[in-house]
Amino acid sequence: QVHVVESGGGVVRAGGSLRLSCTVSGRSFSSYPMGWFRQAPGKEREFVAAINWNGGSTSYADSVKGRFTISRDNAKVTLYLQMNSLKTEDSAVYFCAQAKGLREAVYTSRYEYDAWGQGTQVTVSS
Numbered sequence: 204q205v206h207v208v209e210s211g212g213g214v215v216r217a218g219g220s221l222r223l224s225c226t227v228s229g230r231s232f233s234s235y236p237m238g239w240f241r242q243a244p245g246k247e248r249e250f251v252a253a254i255n256w257n258g259g260s261t262s263y264a265d266s267v268k269g270r271f272t273i274s275r276d277n278a279k280v281t282l283y284l285q286m287n288s289l290k291t292e293d294s295a296v297y298f299c300a301q302a303k304g305l306r307e308a309v310y311t312s313r314y315e316y317d318a319w320g321q322g323t324q325v326t327v328s329s
Contacts (some may be wrong), residue, residue: 205229205318209299212323216272219289223323225282225299230318234256234279236302236310241295242322246312248298252284256306267293296322314321 211223223239226232238253252273253262263275272285282299300316302308310316 205301207299207301207318207320209297209320209323212297212325213327214326215289217289217291217327217329219327220285221325223284223286223297223299225284225327226280227278227282227301227318230239230301232280232282232301234306234307236304236308236314237273237275237282238300238302238310238313239273239282240298240300240313240316241293241325242298243295243328246295250304250311250313253307253309253311253316254282258307260307260308262309262311286325288324291327294325294327296324298322300304 239251242248301318
């Protein structure tokens, strides 16, 4: 059974930074693409960022491009999301997910991901 765990959420003032982390157990971490999604109250879960198996390819939602950076350390079995210049509209539960697809691919659709964490809350105050 695949187990995905996020950490690093919290409360931060607008303009501040946070770094989220995610680990995977029960399945190879380094072999598969990974992604970050978020869901605000009353809204659908939306794509934030994605990365291929070795970090050579990434993709970002337009709303976070230039402010967020996705990265991975396969030796540490950890996925990261560095979030800078945070805005109040970035407040949401952030989910880490693993896609069991082509390792070279970068997936932006949530339907490509089959293993999800429970999420970590990020709250940006004004």
